Amino acid sequence: MDNALAALVQAATGTGAPTNPSSRYYGSAVEQMTLPNGTVVAYLSRRIIPQASIWPVTQNYSVVVADRLDNLAARFVGDPILFWMIADANAAFNPDDLTAEPGKVILIPLVSGIPSGARNG
Numbered sequence: 001m002d003n004a005l006a007a008l009v010q011a012a013t014g015t016g017a018p019t020n021p022s023s024r025y026y027g028s029a030v031e032q033m034t035l036p037n038g039t040v041v042a043y044l045s046r047r048i049i050p051q052a053s054i055w056p057v058t059q060n061y062s063v064v065v066a067d068r069l070d071n072l073a074a075r076f077v078g079d080p081i082l083f084w085m086i087a088d089a090n091a092a093f094n095p096d097d098l099t100a101e102p103g104k105v106i107l108i109p110l111v112s113g114i115p116s117g118a119r120n121g
Contacts, residue, residue, distance in 0.1 A: 030042055031044070031045050058107040058108060062104070062105050063102055069083040076110075086098065089108070090106050
């Protein structure tokens with residue numbers, strides 16, 4: 001595989017994943033596959049969304065108009081990039097669904113309760 005392509009996948013083209021510790025893909029392996037035409041494609045291994053029950057410490061939050069998950073993560077978890085932890089705590093496949101409906105109650109994981117296996121399921 002081309003070294004430049006491997007470097008882009010490893011750096012997740014600007015996001016820092018999987019080498020940025022705050023990424024949900026931190027520690028994920030970079031895999032390769034060869035297409036029938038011989039082209040080698042690099043990709044990150046699949047991340048299994050963990051069961052919501054792994055979050056031992058959470059608090060309820062009632063969504064208000066104009067809430068955004070990144071802002072909630074900054075406020076409650078301390079880093080907007082950690083929005084994925086809120087999505088995981090609510091077993092959400094589409095993070096935007098969590099804040100789409102004002103009045104919806106969502107779970108916010110508390111930093112002290114973040115389990116060590118939360119990133120890679």
